Amino acid sequence: MPIILNENEQTGIASIFAQKKKIISPQFFSKSLTGAGKKRGILNGAFFPCIDRAKAVRPPVPYPYKKVTVTTGTSTFEVMPLSLYIQDRLEYDELPGNAECISPDTVPEDQKYYLSLTMDYIILGTDFENKYKSIYCSYDTGIICKNEYGKYEMAVTSSLFIDIDFITAQSPNIDVNMVNEYVNKLTVYDLVQTTAELWDEGIPQIMNAMLETGTDEDIIVTFCQTLNNYSVNLTDYKYIYNSIRQRYPQALEAAANANLNILLNVKLEKLENIKPDIATFKPVPWKNSDINFSPEQITAVTSPEPCCIVQAGAGTGKSTVINSRLKYLQQSGVDLKTVTVLSFTNAAANHIKEIAPAVRSQTIASMIHDIYSANYAHNLSTPDTIINVLQANDDIMEQNPVAQNVIKAFEKMKENTNSGLVALSNIAGSRFAELVNLLDTIRQTTLELESIICYHAADRLIEPASFCRHIIMDEVQDNSIFEFIYIINYVIKHKASLYLVGDCSQTLYEFRASNPKALNCLEMSGVFECMQLQTNYRSNQNILDFANLILSNIEANQYAKIRLHANDFNTRPFAEDVKVTYNDLPGARKLKEHMPGMLLEIKEWLDKKVCNNEQVTFLAYRRSDLKIFEDIIRMMFPQASFINIVPAKNYQQTFFSKYIRLMGNDYTHKAGNDATVEIMRHILGNKEKIGVYNDNADAALKKSVSEWMTRNKDGLAAKDLILQNGVITVKDFTDYAFQTLIEYEIEKNALKLRLTSMRNQQKKEQDISRYNFVASTIHSAKGLEFDNVILLYNEHDSDTEEAKRMYYVGLTRARQSEYILAYNVHKQTSKIKAAYEAICVSKCAPDINCDPKDTDIIENEMGETA
Structure with missing residues (x-):
């Protein structure tokens, strides 16, 4: 039986991946x-x-x-x-x-x-x-x-x-x-x-x-604003927060408004102060006969602490723990109508509704939207549409002093999400009435504005009737720092318990402003009871030993220190379950022409899986690499079935709002004419100016124009009669016509988002077991598991924290076996290959001349441990 690496052996091999000293380069900026x-x-x-x-x-x-x-x-x-x-x-x-x-x-x-x-x-x-x-x-x-x-x-x-x-x-x-x-x-x-x-x-x-x-206060605030530009260590933020609180307390509020990390520390201290008042329950002996739970799962399910973080490694049964937590709360006398479960996706939220109908289950975005919609009648739009609408309206820009600041904040979000959120939050904090008046005027808002306005007006907003006493949050590593701030503020207001489940090492959505450091900040705060789930119910120990090498070097794992262990023992040699091949490419763009050779190298392994009717899944970072894999596999195995499960992207359209901003002043309506035809000709005649350069964009624009014309032809004709009767001016008519374009754009984008989400969910829920080959990006495979996995591993970019977390997710998807296709450019040596060979030696694989007596000893020791 292969050896399960002990901690010393694991640490020694993991050092192959680790830098001897943290190297900081200009790429920091x-x-x-x-x-x-x-x-x-x-x-x-x-x-x-x-x-x-x-x-x-x-x-x-x-x-x-x-x-x-x-x-x-x-x-x-x-x-x-x-x-x-x-x-x-x-x-x-x-x-x-x-x-x-x-x-x-x-x-x-x-x-x-x-x-x-x-x-x-x-x-x-x-x-x-x-x-x-x-x-x-x-x-x-x-x-x-x-x-x-x-x-x-x-x-x-x-x-x-x-x-x-x-x-x-x-x-x-x-x-x-x-x-x-x-x-x-x-x-x-x-x-x-x-x-x-x-x-x-x-x-x-x-x-x-x-x-x-x-x-002075201004310098402290400017310093805190400057820190938003780049990544700063959590311990540094803690030091800054404590320094200001102790030595310049009068500057703390302004400093917190300038930097979300400092604001998070402020909220955590307030949470600590109200913990004695938070809703609790009287724990009872847990009655469960369905599943054999591990001691760590039982501890997580039954904890009576008001603030908990369940640090759950990949495949450790997060969903099972949350479902059982709901049952345990009910056993302990908690009315499930007072429980809110917040999930990262609508699919996860719907799953909770199915198993616990009494629970209020939704995403955090929908929770905030419900509160916002109960107070404001604004259409949910996009930052780009709002920017275009504001810049197209001189009257608004002149009359509302915050309009230009809102535009600047949205533009800043494109460069640095947190800096943009800080800017929006400062507008809401100092000029709340003017901001709401601006949104009333344009009748639009965004998800970002909804959360910020609900945060600043938390004490005076009408909330849905449901009474919240306990909050459970799933996949919390994917939440943004401002979402943590909002939820903690919500908990402080309602004195509700907070139960967080997630894994910092699986944070993949930094492009959506998720940040593992936000959850790390909560872990190190001392406010939460932290419990680890480290028993993996998906993969065998050979696969986990290899994944642990990367996991041990992920910065986000510095507080949880998760190390995965399989739920059962494995009798197969390590080299049978995990294989690594390395290719040194002559150029960064040579992967496409070398991939056939890389797959041909593992043809014997692929043949065996296909002959045994086993499914093989290919995981890569880029969508383009999946297409290359698909083309090669279809040639190698023409009779095999293939499916790509990557969700479709949703693209927001801003044709109409951009047209109004750039070309609106050039359009003049002539009373008696068909305005829809006038505007159609004006838009299509200037399509290059609004960014329509290719056939796909041209087709999308023409379809949108046609749909808008059909919907608004009668309404604009009726408005034109009012114009001809002298009741309104040409400007009034034009404003009305342009408003119909904006309303169409908002509704179109909302409909596209709903349809794309629905189709992607259907795609994710379909039965893929009948396919021989599956292709997915690593991001799309998160939360899924497969029998056999081929992971495309770009060693050149593997040292960044983002890449470590991504490949950790990729390395923990396989149930039975995995094959890592590693490559680099102009590098004769490979860290991942060296680590693989070191594990083969350490685990005393049969092909490394292992003495059978040693294997017997290992089996006995493992039996005693078990």
């Missing part, structure tokens, strides 16, 4: 700064900072301290504000780690000077027409010396060049040769990396230096 494969990024190589005033180049963007992408003409500029220095003087208890001594040894220690050089900002420019890249830099120069109190005082100046004359003029104790030698050997790459390391390790020190120096 943007992948645009460095290249991929053989491509050289603009910072790779000898790109030196400017030290000549005459060569300093002014930035092409007026205010380079907002993280945005700006397009002018044929050029796009990616603006990256990098500086953490909000004030120009700081007082450190200890010398900053990046400080370079610039005084000779003859100078006394307490009179020596030090130099700190980091980046202020970088702007990357791309001229698409001339295919030319450019870079604009600004630098922070910090000059440090000890003051009379023994503190290290740093004066910071920002400039477009490093002014050596200015540095050396600060004191006769500064050696010009030492300055020149240090500055001349630095590249911009070095400075960006140093700045990234400052973001990763130096934030608490900078925060303390600001407070030691003496600061």
Whole structure:
């Protein structure tokens, strides 16, 4: 029998994947700064900072301290504000780690000077027409010396060049040769990396230096706003929160409004304070005869704590625990009508309704929408439609002072979701009535605005009649930080218990603003009782041992420390259940032409599965890779059945609102004419101006125009008669006509979303067991399981936290066996291949000359353990 790796062996092999020391590179700020494969990024190589005033180049963007992408003409500029220095003087208890001594040894220690050089900002420019890249830099120069109190005082100046004359003029104790030698050997790459390391390790020190120096509320708030730009360690946020709360409590509210992570810490402390008042129940002995539960599941099901987090690893029975939790609450005397279960998907919510009809089951978005709809009569729209409508209406832009701020906040959301949410939240917090008035005027809202308005008006909004005393949330790792803030605020208001179930290591939806750090923040807060589910009921131990290698190196798992164990013992050799092949590709775009060879290499394995009538599922990150796999498999196995279960994407249409914004002023209605024909001709005659460049978009536009004409022909004709009678003006008529376009666009998008969701759910629920081959993206396979899995593993991108979490999900889908097709570009060695071979040795697989006596000993030890 193969060996189940003990913790020491597992940790040793996992170190193959782990970095010996966390390496921070310019990619911390943007992948645009460095290249991929053989491509050289603009910072790779000898790109030196400017030290000549005459060569300093002014930035092409007026205010380079907002993280945005700006397009002018044929050029796009990616603006990256990098500086953490909000004030120009700081007082450190200890010398900053990046400080370079610039005084000779003859100078006394307490009179020596030090130099700190980091980046202020970088702007990357791309001229698409001339295919030319450019870079604009600004630098922070910090000059440090000890003051009379023994503190290290740093004066910071920002400039477009490093002014050596200015540095050396600060004191006769500064050696010009030492300055020149240090500055001349630095590249911009070095400075960006140093700045990234400052973001990763130096934030608490900078925060303390600001407070030691003496600061004001505005600077603290600006500092907290700046932290929204990039990823900051949770422990740093905890330090910042505690520092402000203890030393500048008057600034805490404003700081929390500027940064969602700080706001989350504020809400967690309030939750801790009201825990004694939260609804509880009297626990009773659990009666269950249906399923044999593990001790960890029983603990999770029966916990009487008012605030719980069930840290549930892949395949550990999350749904079973939630279903049983509902039964246990009922056994303990809880009326299920007072229980709300919030799921991530409508399908999961509907499942709860089926098994527990009395429970209020929905998604968090629908919960917020119900509350919002009970108070406001706004149509649910999209940010792009609202932007277009506002920009097309000069009267609204002039009369409502928050309109421009709403547009800026939505635009900011495209660059950084949390920064955009903070901006919207600040509008709601300071100008609530004006914001609601604006939405009343356009009769539109968005999911983001709904949650923010419900949060800020929580104490005065009408809520549905159902009485909530207990909240259960499933798949919480996929919730955004603001959704956590909203729910905790809801719990504080209603003094309801909160029971969270999820796995940080399976967070895949960061493009929807989900963030594993949000749940990590709750885990480390001390407010919640944390319980682990580590027994996997899906995969055998061989598969789990391999998945645990990646799991142990996922940053999001740092608090739960989940390590998966199979529910039963496996008698097969490790190399029979898990296989890895590695391919070194000659170029980043060579996968398509090499995939036939990669699959041909495992043809024997595939033949065996097909002959045994076993299903094989192919998982990959990109949809395009699934199509390549499908084409090859259809040629290799022409008689085999195949299904792709990837859901269709939903694309929002903004043809009409964009037309009104860009071309509305050019349309003039002539009384007596058919307005639908006029507008149709005007739209189609200017379709390129609203972004219609291909046949698919052209067909979609024509279909939408036709549907709109059919729906509104009679109404506009009736309105035209009123115009002819002089009751309304041409402008009134045009406004009415344009409003029908907007209403159609909103309804069309809502209908498309419903239909796409319904079709995708039907696709996910269909019986796929009759197919020989299944293809899916890793994201779409989350929550599913398959007999045999082929996982396409791109080793080049596998070191990022997002990639680790994604491949962990991929590696925990198989029940019986998995085959990892790993590849990289111009890399002769492979980490995943090395780890695989190390496990084969450690598990004493039969093909590694294992002594049968050792196997007997292992079996005996496992029996005793069991």
